[in-house]
Amino acid sequence: MSGNLLEINDLHVNAGDKEILKGLNLSIPFNEIHAIMGPNGSGKSVLSNVLSGNEDYKVTSGQIIFKNKNITELKPNEISNLGLFMAFQYPLEIPGVTIMNFLKTIHEANRRANGLEVLGPSDFLKYVREKAEILGINDEVLKRQLNVGFSGGEKKRNETLQLLVLDPVLTILDETDSGLDVDALDIVSDGIVGMKNEENSFLVITHYKKLLDKLSPSKVHILVDGRIVESGGPDLADKIENKGFESFN
Numbered sequence: 001m002s003g004n005l006l007e008i009n010d011l012h013v014n015a016g017d018k019e020i021l022k023g024l025n026l027s028i029p030f031n032e033i034h035a036i037m038g039p040n041g042s043g044k045s046v047l048s049n050v051l052s053g054n055e056d057y058k059v060t061s062g063q064i065i066f067k068n069k070n071i072t073e074l075k076p077n078e079i080s081n082l083g084l085f086m087a088f089q090y091p092l093e094i095p096g097v098t099i100m101n102f103l104k105t106i107h108e109a110n111r112r113a114n115g116l117e118v119l120g121p122s123d124f125l126k127y128v129r130e131k132a133e134i135l136g137i138n139d140e141v142l143k144r145q146l147n148v149g150f151s152g153g154e155k156k157r158n159e160t161l162q163l164l165v166l167d168p169v170l171t172i173l174d175e176t177d178s179g180l181d182v183d184a185l186d187i188v189s190d191g192i193v194g195m196k197n198e199e200n201s202f203l204v205i206t207h208y209k210k211l212l213d214k215l216s217p218s219k220v221h222i223l224v225d226g227r228i229v230e231s232g233g234p235d236l237a238d239k240i241e242n243k244g245f246e247s248f249n
């Protein structure tokens with residue numbers, strides 16, 4: 001096994017007839033937090049959608065290698081079962097499904113797909129409560145319908161709970177910080193830092209340096225017009241804060 005959890009080689013992706021990703025390269029080793037910053041419309045969300053197997057986008061050339069496996073052509077559930085979790089920029093609302101049931105369904109599906117035993121109801125409840133407590137989510141919230149009527153920050157907190165429950169190998173967070181208050185930002189970033197270990201990694205897409213200050217990423221990548229145009233340490237985020245993206249074009 002190579003040292004990298006994720007390797008993206010010369011990835012070209014179309015939305016309809018339009019090329020959005022234009023030869024993107026990116027490697028993420030295990031046990032690292034990487035960040036992507038870039039102007040609106042540069043292809044950040046398209047990249048995260050393609051990584052999670054969204055079929056609205058067509059890979060025209062290049063490869064996505066995850067855990068040494070070519071996942072370029074895999075379906076979303078196959079990719080998810082390999083341990084890739086994507087937190088959406090705009091989380092879905094699912095009326096009629098409680099948070100608890102949703103967590104149970106995704107956790108069970110994931111365990112089954114990996115040949116692991118499914119937890120019984122009381123063990124699962126205990127497991128979820130333990131994780132929910134870290135995020136300050138109480139039992140009342142767990143009984144609510146998924147994201148229905150939730151504030152933006154509550155949705156993100158709820159998504160962080162999914163993350164803790166699933167314990168993915170690679171987590172992609174697409175602007176998880178937008179709309180979070182200071183406390184929620186702390187909760188999300190503490191959650192991520194607490195989960196990081198030798199068997200996982202994180203890819204964080206953000207417009208704000210504040211989250212990166214909390215996460216201390218190993219690398220910051222700048223995505224402009226469908227390509228990574230520069231990669232460096234966290235100081236790259238300072239450069240953007242001061243000068244914008246102009247100098248990267």
Ligand SMILES: Nc1ncnc2c1ncn2[C@@H]1O[C@H](COP(=O)(O)OP(=O)(O)OP(=O)(O)O)[C@@H](O)[C@H]1O
Pocket residue numbers: 015016018020038039040041042043044045046047056
């Ligand atoms: N399904 C689609 N059909 C047509 N064009 C699309 C589709 N999805 C995305 N695009 C286009 O691809 C480009 C990149 O979009 P994307 O959402 O990845 O930007 P982004 O970098 O995430 O921007 P932001 O910072 O605003 O979130 C945009 O021009 C967008 O309009």
Ligand SMILES: [Mg+2]
Pocket residue numbers: 044045046089174
């Ligand atoms: Mg986006």
